[in-house]
Amino acid sequence: MRSYKIHFIRHGFTKANLNGQYIGITDMPICEEGFHQLEEMRSYNYPNVEKVYSSPLERCLQTALYLFDGVEIMNISELREMDLGDFEGKTLEEMKDDLAFNNWLRDNMNNPPPNGENGRDYVERLVKGLDKVIRDMMDQQVFEAAVVLSGTAIMTVMALMAFPRRPMGEWNCPCGAGFTALITPQIWLRDRVFEEFGSVPYQQDETDPYWLAQKAYENGDGIDFDDDDEL
Numbered sequence: 001m002r003s004y005k006i007h008f009i010r011h012g013f014t015k016a017n018l019n020g021q022y023i024g025i026t027d028m029p030i031c032e033e034g035f036h037q038l039e040e041m042r043s044y045n046y047p048n049v050e051k052v053y054s055s056p057l058e059r060c061l062q063t064a065l066y067l068f069d070g071v072e073i074m075n076i077s078e079l080r081e082m083d084l085g086d087f088e089g090k091t092l093e094e095m096k097d098d099l100a101f102n103n104w105l106r107d108n109m110n111n112p113p114p115n116g117e118n119g120r121d122y123v124e125r126l127v128k129g130l131d132k133v134i135r136d137m138m139d140q141q142v143f144e145a146a147v148v149l150s151g152t153a154i155m156t157v158m159a160l161m162a163f164p165r166r167p168m169g170e171w172n173c174p175c176g177a178g179f180t181a182l183i184t185p186q187i188w189l190r191d192r193v194f195e196e197f198g199s200v201p202y203q204q205d206e207t208d209p210y211w212l213a214q215k216a217y218e219n220g221d222g223i224d225f226d227d228d229d230e231l
Contacts, residue, residue, distance in 0.1 A: 001185050004137050005144045007047055007200045008158070009178040010151045011055075011063040012038045017175070020091045024084035024116075024150075029058045030066075034175065038066050041176035044201035047144060053133045054148040055079045063176070064148045071146075074136065078129030081150045085116025126157055127192060134188055154178055162196040177201060 012034035016023045030038070046067055054064045056075045064073050087101060095101040103111040109119035130147075137145055149157075151172065158179055159168035173179065180197040188194060 002143065004134065004142070004183040004185070005047075005197065006133070006137075006181045006183060006194075007049065007144075007146045007178060008154045008181065009063065009067065009146055009148050009200060010154055010173050010175050011057075011059045011148055012066070013175040014059055016089075020093075021089050022084055022087050022091070022095075024081040024088060025057070026088050027057050027059075030062045034059075035066070038063065038176050041201060042067065046201045047146070047180075049144050049146045050142045051137070051140070052146045052148065053079070053136075055081060055150065055153070057081060060148045060150070064146070067148075067176070068146060076129045076132055076147075078125045078132060079147070079149055079153065081153065082119075082122045083113075083117035085113035087113045087116065123156060123160065126153060127161075130157060130161075131192070134183055134185075137183075138185060151175075158196065161193050163193060164196065173199075 012030040014023070014028045014034060015021075015031045016026075016028055018031065018033065049068060049071060052064045052068045052071050052073045053076050054060045054073055056077055057080055060079075061073065061075070064071075087095065087104070100111070100114055104113055109123075112118040133145070133147060136142070154173060155168050155171040158171035158181075159166065162171075162179070162181065171179065178200050180200055182195040182197040184194070
């Protein structure tokens with residue numbers, strides 16, 4: 001049975017990135033600086049995909065249109081970002097002494113934000129969304145696709161489903177970048193796992209500062225690509 005490729009790509013950054021705000025379902029567009037950054041990213045080699053699947057929020061749809069102009073885009077509502085409830089739009093400085101916030105940081109699976117989404121429900125929803133993507137690819141004979149998500153969604157999906165296994169923090173990626181998954185239908189339908197197949201956009205020059213930074217981060221050296229607290 002033929003395998004399928006999915007390229008998980010993080011959306012372009014927004015004013016929330018610049019302001020250090022936590023946003024989940026807040027429908028914030030890409031800012032001017034974010035478009036400049038995506039334009040720089042387009043100088044790298046993105047894969048040719050047959051279809052794009054996206055979170056329904058504007059920043060993800062804008063990224064999909066900007067990076068994959070002319071390719072069919074399908075909204076997947078289950079791939080939307082986590083509902084952060086009362087934490088939406090606030091900064092770390094504003095919440096650092098908030099007991100609910102600190103409990104959420106310690107264990108978000110069992111301590112949802114006030115008026116927000118439980119971590120377990122979020123994970124279950126993401127799995128359903130990805131399953132919808134893969135089943136559509138199989139039904140429509142789409143063998144290579146992009147999926148545009150938030151950074152936290154990518155880290156969650158990769159940490160839970162990708163082999164080889166890596167800690168969640170090691171799946172962090174800059175805006176406009178991400179990871180490629182190789183999907184074997186029988187294994188996915190049975191176990192809901194896939195093989196990690198590299199980074200996107202594709203490497204052009206091993207001496208390029210972007211790729212040196214990304215490789216260092218993947219090796220656990222702790223380099224930050226951006227200073228945001230946004231999902």
